[in-house]
Amino acid sequence: MAYNHKVELSKPERFAPGQRLCAGCGAGIACRAIMRALDEGDKAVVCNATGCLEVSSFTYPCTSWEDSYIHAAFENAPAVCGGVEAAYNVLRRKGQLDETYKFICIGGDGGTYDIGFQSLSGAMERGHDMVYFCYDNEAYMNTGIQRSSSTPRFANATTTPVGSVSTGKKQDKKDLTAIMAAHHIPYVAQTTFLGNFKDLHEKAHRAIYTPGPAFVNVMAPCPRGWQYPAELLPQICKMAVETCVWPLYEVVEGRWILNYVPKKKLPVEEFLKLQGRFKHCFKPGNEWTIESAQKYVDEKWEQLQERCASN
């Protein structure tokens, strides 16, 4: 079952056009890829946290989802999804439902790393047969680019603005993928948009078809929030991976697997310099911010390699 992207892209589209996301939004790319990972003919229910994606993809009376969809609130998509999955189990048990369904939960980093974290942790611990996809654009974009716990250090966000005594966000990005791995669920992965989408597709497919809970973290750049021309998205994703800012890895039944090791790990500037939110890091006197960012990435990369090697 080798990945054939021409075959995959020829499947019927499950995330319809006409959604109201910004031009070039990573969330739209993520949703298309996630829904494409469902085998053709398989049914799914999508549960969505409040956020850019929700307000844009189900604006009454227009839904972009070809599948059943439910949104309730910002912080509770995993619990709602767990409720749908519970319903599925009992309806099947009572013989009131013949078809099989997959349960896909989607939220941004605000709904996932922060306000919905308890709900996510609870649902994963309970073992619902569902996948949680985070489209991680590293800030609360729907309300106007406020920092989240996913925002990287030094990013200029509207609640961590750069100023005469500030170089942006003070804290490092929360390592949510590792935190989800610590839940000891069957499948955890981290990915983004690259080339022919093999990495994202295979991870999404595996996550959807692994029995039990799974978590996939998809870096999904936001042109408005990250301050770059929309067409640069593929380059930014590529640089995130080549600098090891966003390594591609998965944790399968507790085994850590590194999916890609750059031939030559690029300096972190290659990722930062493409984005206006890090513009101040390149001003004279702020060299230390880049050094500090590099040190952080190096340490995390080292740690990840050790984890993957110790399997």
Add this chain to the structure above:
Amino acid sequence: MSIRERLSGNEAVAYAMRQINPDVFAAFPITPSTEIPQYFAQYVANGQVDTEYVTVESEHSSMSTCIGASAAGCRAVTATSSAGLAFMYEVLYVAASSRLPITLACVNRTLTGPININNDHSDSMGARDSGWIQIYAENNQEAYDNYLQAMRISETPDVRLPIMVCQDGFITSHAVENILLEEDAAVKAFVGEYHPEHALMGRDHPLAVGPYDNSPYCMEHKVQQAEAMKNAKRAILDVAADFEKTFGRKYGFFEEYRMEDAEVALVLIGSTAGTAKACIDSLRNQGIKAGLVKVRVFRPFPFEEIAAALSHVKAVAVMDKSEGYSAAGGPLFAEVRSACYDLPNPPKMIDVVYGLAGRDCAVQDVERVYRYLLKIVETGEVGPRYIHMGQRSAREEVLGNGL
């Protein structure tokens, strides 16, 4: 044939749940409702129900789980109290606006803070405008009977609203009293099956729930919801009529106790009704025309009906078992007084806030209220309209107990 038993209010509700065999139960403990999920867990462990029992990590998630399950076409239930209900606050509104007929057993406990586990109605009163139907019980029998009627009311196609079945924490939930239970088969036949027209799964078309609702549509959806709450009045009476026909016990929006010729009356909710009835019987023996309106249905509020019931009364004390901090009285007072505004000769009316955080209310306390109403009738002077009763005080209180 009804079965004679002795059960607490919590046991009675759990028993009703087992008989109904709901599809999904989202469980999280909080005093004093904890026993309900505990009893139910044992039914699950014993294989007595088909229910998917989801042990969530918070009340917020229990309501969220119910939302998912209900949208999927299932009967979804939960139980909670106090801070648990408050933690659900946002999603209570979502359940109602998404028109999901979820059933919540609310075992009333005072709302933090300060933290206290005893009974008053501040938890469910805080949720009175969330779009949920609210039905209150005086005792274990009513808690059981209300629960058996709840799903049929909330699932009525032109209603489709979630329902809260309330009983007083500890006083009703933990006190063991005689009760008449109905046979499993009779309960199942009465409650019936639930197969909604639309659901997330198993229909020939997908369903999308919970849109971003722009201004051109959102008010219209809220008006639909308001109309559904009006429709609930008819559904409540229809279901009550069928309940009486089936099981012989009669219910309405409220119970009138010796109101035909009453000159002074109380309006209150819940277990204090039993205390008030004992007081009324003793006052009646002394020739005092005392009566009681015990509110069963608070949402939808029986506006015209309550006004009619009070139209001939000279003085009324509304007994609020929750403090609204409005500086003008509790929530029940605001509703009842407003309902009586259109009467040609409205009764004199005061609000007595009592029983907060489990403060006892005995027969002699209720009697003091009646005697105070008699004084109002006699003098024609109402005096203060917003009175607290039962608290210690360094000054002389209107309804002080003379300590």
Add this chain to the structure above:
Amino acid sequence: MSIIHAKDINEKTPWQGLTPGGEIYEGGTSKLTLTGQWRVNRPTWNSALCRQCLLCAPFCPDSSIPVKEGKRLDFDLDHCKGCGICAKVCPFKAIRMEQEVHQ
């Protein structure tokens, strides 16, 4: 009971004509929203230069590069917002961005 369809719901529909709770009983109704009107830049596809590698299609956030049986078709300009990602990822310069002229 007949189902209310999204296409029949508009800003003049009275409350009695809307779906309860804002439910929608069909998929993909967002196609009714012509987001192509937002476009500032317009992609043009040169089928002669295109080698059908399909690297552009998955990057489109707006599901506006239809693919049939392994081959891409022309853009869905009713919905393409003109972000320009497709032009950037095309290895064969088969997609060009030009300034949009709206009627």
